[in-house]
Amino acid sequence: MIEANWDLDALRAFLHILGASVWVGGQVIVAALVPALRKVGPEATQAVAQQFGRVAWPFFALSVATGLWNIFEVDFADAATSYHVTFGVKFVLVIATGLAAWLHTKATERRHIAMLGSVAGVTAIAALLLGVTL
Structure with a gap:
């Protein structure tokens, strides 16, 4: 018989994946909706972006917190x-996605908004990929 193994490792992994899923997946969905939202009007795009931020930032924080928890559970001496290289690059990408997303929320020029949103999305996807390889 196969038994479920619910322990702190499973909880940590679940919460980390949940946080990353909402952060990365949400960015993909919002990016896909932007063209349709622009047709409705700039207020629609802004309203959706603000609501996404209310949901996404706590999940980004969850992902970062559980990522830090992961650090304490890995024996780096034996890795x-x-x-080490993959983890280091992922760590830089996580910082980059958070910084780019934050700057995206502060930008006022449309080209800066688009560029920073793209950087946030690409670095989030890249961090997700590296996380899977770890």
């Missing part, structure tokens, strides 16, 4: 160099 391969490739693990």
Whole structure:
């Protein structure tokens, strides 16, 4: 018989994946909706972006918190160099996605809004990919 193994490792992994799923998936969905929202009007785009932020930022924080929790559970001394490199690059990408997303919320020029949103999305997807490889 196969048994479920619910322990702190499973909870930590679940919460980390949940946080990353909402953060990354939400960005993909919002980016896909922007063209339709622009047809409705700038207030629609702004309203959706603000509501997304209310949901996404707490999940980003959850992902970062559980990522830090993950650090304490990995034996870095026994990890391969490739693990260290992958983790380091992922860490930089997580910082980049958070910073780009925050700057995106502060930008006022349409080209800066678009560029920073794109950077936030691409770095989020790249961090997700590296997270899967870890």
